[in-house]
Amino acid sequence: MTINSKWLCSLALGVSATVLAFGTTAANAQFYRGKTLNAIINYAPGGNTSIQGRLMMRYMKKYIPGKPRLVIRNVAGAGGKVGSNYLGEVARRDGSFFGIFTISLIAEVLKDPALRVTHADFHLIGGLGSSSIAYVRTDVMKPRLKTGSDIFKLTQPIKSGGHDPSSSKDIMIRLGLEMLNIPYKHVYGYKSGGQLRKAVMQSEIQMMADSTPGYRGRVEPTMVNTGMVVPLHHAGIPTADGGMVSDKNFPDIPNFLQFYQKKYGAGARPKGMYWKAWRLMAGMRAKILRALFLPPGAPKAALDDLRMAFGKTMKDPAYLKEFKKLNKALPNVVYGEDGEKFIRNEIKNADPALVAFLNKFVDRARH
Helix, strand or coil: CCCCHHHHHHCCCCEEEEEECCCCCHHHCCCCCCCEEEEEECCCCCCHHHHHHHHHHHHHHHHCCCCCEEEEEEECCHHHHHHHHHHHHCCCCCCCEEEEEECCHHHHHCCCCCCCCCHHHCEEEEEEECCEEEEEEHHHCCCCCCCHHHHHHCCCCEEEECCCCCCHHHHHHHHHHHHCCCCEEEECCCCCHHHHHHHHHCCCCCEEEEEHHHHHHHHHHHHHCCCCEEEEEECCEECCCCCEECCCCCCCCCEHHHHHHHHHCCCCCCCHHHHHHHHHHHHHHHHCCEEEEECCCCCHHHHHHHHHHHHHHCCCHHHHHHHHHHHCCCCEEEEHHHHHHHHHHHHHCCCHHHHHHHHHHHHHHHC
16 A cells, blocks of 8 residues: 555654455446545554454445445644644545544544534434443442442542543543542553553553443453452433433443432532533433544545445444454444434534533633
């Protein structure tokens, strides 16, 4: 494969590449016949986004008419925003580029200056929802934690970690700790879930939150089952009455509201903007956390072909079997047009008072 100098310059941030070769057959020759399709992953190799994206591509490739040659690259940085900016500002809009992203809609709602594009302008191919599971090292205090609720006895600040002040992961970690009145110091700058898990294992940080695939596939077997960490709570799914129900994939881990009530008593519920912010972000993650996008202005033929391939992949028994083996759960799928409406509505209809609160909350982390 020859990569021209312009491409190398645009990826000077540090990019890893994987090439998957496709055969070309006349029978499938359509929009992508004889072309190269470039997939941009907006987090570093070894993290949940990269692992999930590459797994999906191994199956989705066979359903793309024309059998294009696929090049997968990781363009990481700023909590995924570097990759999003690349797709919206640099990538060609002729159907030859698409993104495999973990998206932070909250960063867009907050008009984070580091995010110079809007996901509402992208064309959504499809996406997956996920929960967020917080966990902590058992040696964070003496005697060691035996259950998650033992953390309520902590008196010294816990060291948590994440990507970026406006990342949904980081905001939710901080919101949760403050609602539970647990002292903490939060560290930023990790480019992937893999780096964060390594930091936990090396005791560089003591607490983190992972997506469903990261927790079930990697944290549970290597850290929970060895006694290194214990789970605290999962994000939960907001209900219309202002409450919360559990994600069916986590009958063994309390949702945040249940965990909160372990400290403050049955029937207790957080109040004010903290709780509104948590419910907003938990709902966003449950609906769509990882997404496949074409850039603005991409040809309709490319979008139609990729949406079709995504849909077939989500029904592929072999993909579902491998996904479940890795994640201990089946994917929570959202399809193109439905997902686009959700993204537009979340951005357009955000409560101004809540946006102001979250902007102050994020700014506090930056100073």
